[in-house]
Each structure stands twice: as structure tokens, then as C-alpha cells.
Amino acid sequence: MKSRSLPVAVAAAVVFFLSATVVLAAAAVVEHTFVVSQMNMTHLCKETLVTVVNRQLPGPTVEVTEGDSVAVHVVNKSPNNITIHWHGVKQRLNCWADGVPMITQCPILPNHNFTYRFDVTGQEGTLWWHAHVSSLRATLHGAFIIRPRHGASSYPFPKPHREIPIVIGEWWGLDLAQVARDMALNIFTDYSSASTINGKLGDLFNCSGIAEDGYVLDVEPGKIYLLRVINAALFSEYYLKIAGHKFTVVAADANYVTPYTTDVIAIAPGETVDALVVADAPPGRYYMVTKPNQAPLPDTQTPEYTTRGMVQYSSSHSPRNGTATLRSSRRSGDMTVAPKMPDQHDTITSFYFHANLTSLRHMRLTPVPTRVDERLFITLGLGSICRRGQFCKRGESNETILVATMNNVSFQLPAMTTPLLEAHYYHTDGMGTLQELPNKPPRAFNFTDPALIPFGPKEERLEPTSKATVVRRFRHGATVEMVFQSTGILQGDSNPMHLHGHDMFVLAQGLGNYDAAKDVAKYNIVNPPVKNTVVVPNLGWAAVRFVADNPGVWYMHCHYEFHLAMGMMAVFIVEDGSTVDTTLSPPPMDFPTCGHDSNLMPNELYLRTKKSEVSRVMESKS
Ligand SMILES: *[C@@H]1O[C@H](CO)[C@@H](O)[C@H](O)[C@H]1NC(C)=O
Ligand SMILES: *[C@@H]1O[C@H](CO)[C@@H](O)[C@H](O)[C@H]1NC(C)=O
Ligand SMILES: *[C@@H]1O[C@H](CO)[C@@H](O)[C@H](O)[C@H]1NC(C)=O
Ligand SMILES: *[C@@H]1O[C@H](CO)[C@@H](O)[C@H](O)[C@H]1NC(C)=O
Ligand SMILES: *[C@@H]1O[C@H](CO)[C@@H](O)[C@H](O)[C@H]1NC(C)=O
Ligand SMILES: *[C@@H]1O[C@H](CO)[C@@H](O)[C@H](O)[C@H]1NC(C)=O
């Protein structure tokens, strides 16, 4: 392998040189048809009706080469309104394809179709797609893999023998549309019944004594494997380990990182991690285990499930039948080796994992902007709203509903029949009822005081909050610094904050309350990791910077479904720049409308209006 790497590198360099002019010709259109439908699946002795794409769980993997265009024909044969979000794909000047219901588009109604069309440029690695329809994303998701334009030999790491998506998920065994309705009504008694690796529950789960199938990765001794790990679960951050093996993390959220060797990966919902695994252990069978973590008491505890699959060396093949395997391994004495997992309340291992990530110095790496135009300090937490009137009993009283907030406001969709992006683009009514996301919380308190968890006299005073359609506008090209501060109001969860349409430089993270006077000195402005989802540690903070250079209306939200359903989100509106290539493109001609008797103008009329308006703006600016 070593002896071949030099000529390969040289050949790659030559190809790169020669192909510079033919690159555009090589870009392809990658087409998929996603048929969304319901099917019955049986796990744990229970038949459950689930909504899936192409009758697969996880759904189909989309594989593209950087520079390709993508066309996904979504055929909605399910009874649900559907949108598909291409999680982490920047959708430059093409916010229309971002797939957030009533924010960027009207949903695709039952028995309707829509084709998502977008380009994938300037990104390499692992992303994923998921329905952005509350809990339904638990069964509507899949991997989205972007390979380098110049082939696997241009990876900034040894070329792997095979590349394998590892999708961590949950099996609910419930009607997920009902789970979503329950969450909306503040009923929090629904739980998943298992966690999964690539859709399999594994042998820690059984019904009537028959073990569930587990995911098996067959490896050949000495070969290198690239695991593309995705956390598609609704509720939990997971630890991933493979007994007897180490990971070399090479990318996260489709951005290369300085190779980091570790025996454990921590991955929160919305994050992706690419890691190399060398099959260098004595041939045998090794468990691959995923285990969720949660904040310790006094936080509310929820049922959490560990699941396991297996890494199996080709020289150790044996019948897959569970009992036979168990019996033969007992006889020969080579039991499957199990890794020692972190405790379920260990959150510091995640903190260290994320703190160890730095960007790989790479051709495409953009330097961290040093001039900051806008500063936001955003507290994340829970609160309560009176069910009736302005005054009511708090502290676990049924007179209130629980909500999740950013800077003490919980997001609610506007009462409009037009998605925000269309209202913004066409300057239609409704944009006036929005509330600006405050730059800082209205009141300072000891954000991370554990005495605020869970219900009690100390937090009760901080509980009252409100709902609004919170947006924040940014001038095109503004550099924005955001410090996310997790709080302890009612609960001390971490918060995986996901920004659509942009990647963020993660400058620093810490435990406790952020203190600018001493924490700015900790900022990594040399090679911070670049992420679309930043994990804000529980009772801690994270500081990020991003350049608001992609015009449109972008969701910014916590990727825990529980928090999202309760309103921990805001909308970032990035204004157009002054040139055509910094201006949001017009919507696709076949863009869904909200209902049939819509009072919207036909798209063509819109386009004409918009085009003349844009050219007017261009003229006045030039
Ligand atoms: C699922 O199973 C139920 C009961 O067994 C049946 O009535 C229903 O038609 C099935 N649905 C689908 C989509 O197969
Ligand atoms: C949606 O697409 C399917 C498959 O291409 C086609 O059979 C069907 O007629 C389309 N439906 C609509 C409403 O366009
Ligand atoms: C089946 O699962 C139950 C509950 O997790 C466990 O107690 C039992 O040992 C399992 N049985 C087998 C045969 O694996
Ligand atoms: C990296 O991880 C190691 C092992 O968990 C930890 O000891 C170390 O503090 C971490 N580095 C940083 C910068 O947090
Ligand atoms: C609210 O709680 C009180 C006391 O626990 C109970 O008497 C009342 O029935 C509850 N009301 C509703 C609407 O659940
Ligand atoms: C916040 O609360 C913690 C825990 O009670 C305490 O250690 C810390 O000193 C407090 N910080 C401030 C600024 O009051």
C-alpha cells in the first residue's frame, strides 16, 4: 500500500492539472426517485405502520461527486404532508430547495410530487437527508455522500478499502404522527423502544426470546474502512465504540478535520463523523456498540437504549444463526469481544471529543474572519406559558404548557398561508408580524446554576416566557458571532444547534457560564472545526462565527426533536447582496403551493415582477 501511494498521489496531481478545463463537462446530474409511502414493519413482536422512502429504513443513500447537480423526484404516496431537508447541503442562492415546511416551502401534499433540484459545490464528506416534518424524520432519513471530484485518491487520508454509512437511529414502535401531535399538546409520555444501527436493533433486543437482527460489518484483516457515521435519532447523543479497534476521525459535518485517533466517537442528532477503522485486531468478532447519554439527576431521566452490531473478520466466518454462533464460540473460546462503554451520565466524554476536533489545513479551508459585524448571545432553555390568560400557577402546574426558548422566546409558525421565504422574496404581507430575535437574553441570571433543575422555587420565577415568530435579519456578507449558552431552567440538557445554509466555525466551548473577559482568549481562530451542527454542552456554552453570505430564509434550531417541537428555533434572514451572484434565485416553476384554492399569483407572474424588481435594484446600485 505504502509503495503505491506516491505514484497515485502524482497521478492525482496530474489529473487535477489536466482536468481543470474539463471539470464542468464532467459534472453529472444525479437523479433519484423517492417514493414516500407507509408500510408495516415488525420489531419486538409488534407490527407498526411506518412512513418510509422506497420501502427502506434507513432510506436510500444519495451518492454524488462534488460539483454534481442533484434531482430528487419526491412522490408522496403517504397521507402526510412531506418536505425533505438536505441536511448540511449549503444550497447556495437556492434556499428554495432547503425543504422546511412553511419556512422555505409549502409541503408536498399527499398524492402530490415535487422535484428537489440543487447543486453540490465546495463540500466533501458525509451529510444526510431527512423529512423536516416533526417526528416523522425518525423513519424518513438516509445518507448523503459527497465524494471528491478527483476521486478517492484525493482524500487527505489513506484510500479506504470500503466506505460504509453507519446510521444511528431509533425504533419507535408507535405512530410517529401521533407522537408529533402529542408533543404539540405537551404530552411527553412517548418513548422509543430501541435504538438502531443501519435500521437493525441488534441482539440486545428480543421478542419471545428470539434476538433481533444486528448490523454486521464484514472486514478483511489489514484493510482500511471509512465509516460515515450519522446520528439520525430524534432524542439522544450517542457514544460509538468498536471493541479492540480505534477510530481515526477525518471529517465531521462534511468538513475535513486533523486526523484524531480515539476509541470513542460522540455524535449528537444532526452531526456526522467520518472515521477510518483499520482491521488490525486478531481476527475474530467484535461488538460495535452505540449508547445514548443523558444529563444526570436531578434532570428528568428518560428510557435510553444501547444497541450493538458486530465487526466480523472474514477469516472468522461462521453460521449467522444466533444460537449456533453462540455455541461454537463458547466451544472454541473466542467469544465476541465487547467494548467498555462510557456511563450513560458521562457527558464529559462528549465535551472532550468535540474539543479535540480541529480543521485540517486544506486547499479549500477558508480562514476564520477576524472582523465581527454582529454579536449574538443566545440562551437556550425551557420555560412555560399560561394555557389561559396572562397569569397562572407555574412549577409543574397543569395551568401552563412547557416550551423551549432562545433568548426567552419560543418560536411559533406565523399564521400565514405563505411560507416565510416566499413572503420575503415577494415582499408580501405578513413579514410585519415577526419579532426580532434579541441580541442577548432580556435578563441575566446564573444560567447554569444546577439548583434551577428541575422544578423548584428558584426556577419558577424564571419560567414565564412567550411565543413569537422570531427572526433575525443579516446584511449580506455580515460576519456573525454567536455564543450559545445552555441554561438549567427546568433541565440541563445539551443542545445540538443546527444552522441551515451555512457552516459555522466552532471557536470554543466551555462548561458553566460564558465569560467574555476570560473566554475570548480560548478562541481557536487558527483551525477551528467547521460544522453545520454545534453541540452546546449541557450547563455550558459554545462560541461560533459564520459569514451570512447565502441569501434566503434559514432555519436555526436545536436538533433534539423534543426541543424543536417545543420551539427552540429561530429564522435567520440573509439579505441579497448587490450582484446577481449574491442574489437569491427565483423559485422553481413547479414549486408546491399551499392548497388548491390558493390566492397566490401564478409563479410566472411572480417571476416577472421579481425580475424587473431585481434589475431595478441592480440599476440603482450600479
Ligand atoms: C398494515 O397492517 C394492518 C393490520 O395488519 C393492515 O390493516 C394494513 O392494511 C397494513 N398496511 C399496509 C400499508 O400494509
Ligand atoms: C407523481 O409521479 C409518479 C411517478 O413518476 C406519477 O406516476 C404520478 O402521476 C405523479 N403524480 C402527479 C400528481 O404528478
Ligand atoms: C430478552 O430480553 C429481555 C429484556 O431485555 C431479557 O431480560 C432477556 O434475557 C432476553 N432473552 C434472551 C433470550 O435474549
Ligand atoms: C482530547 O481528549 C482527551 C481524551 O479524552 C482529553 O484528555 C483532552 O483534554 C481533550 N483535549 C481537549 C483540548 O479538550
Ligand atoms: C389540574 O390539576 C389539578 C390538581 O392537580 C386537578 O384537580 C385538575 O383536574 C387538573 N386539571 C386538568 C384540566 O387536568
Ligand atoms: C452559579 O451557581 C453555581 C452553582 O450553585 C455557583 O457555583 C456559581 O458560583 C454561581 N455563579 C454566579 C456567578 O453566581
Ligand SMILES: *[C@@H]1O[C@H](CO)[C@@H](O)[C@H](O)[C@H]1NC(C)=O
Ligand atoms: C421572559 O419573558 C417574560 C415575558 O414574556 C418575562 O416575564 C420573564 O421575566 C422573562 N424571563 C427571563 C429569564 O428573562
Ligand SMILES: *[C@@H]1O[C@H](CO)[C@@H](O)[C@H](O)[C@H]1NC(C)=O
Ligand atoms: C398539509 O398542508 C396543507 C397545506 O399547507 C394544510 O392545509 C393541511 O392542514 C396540512 N395537513 C396536515 C395533516 O398537516
Ligand SMILES: [Cu+2]
Ligand atoms: Cu436539520
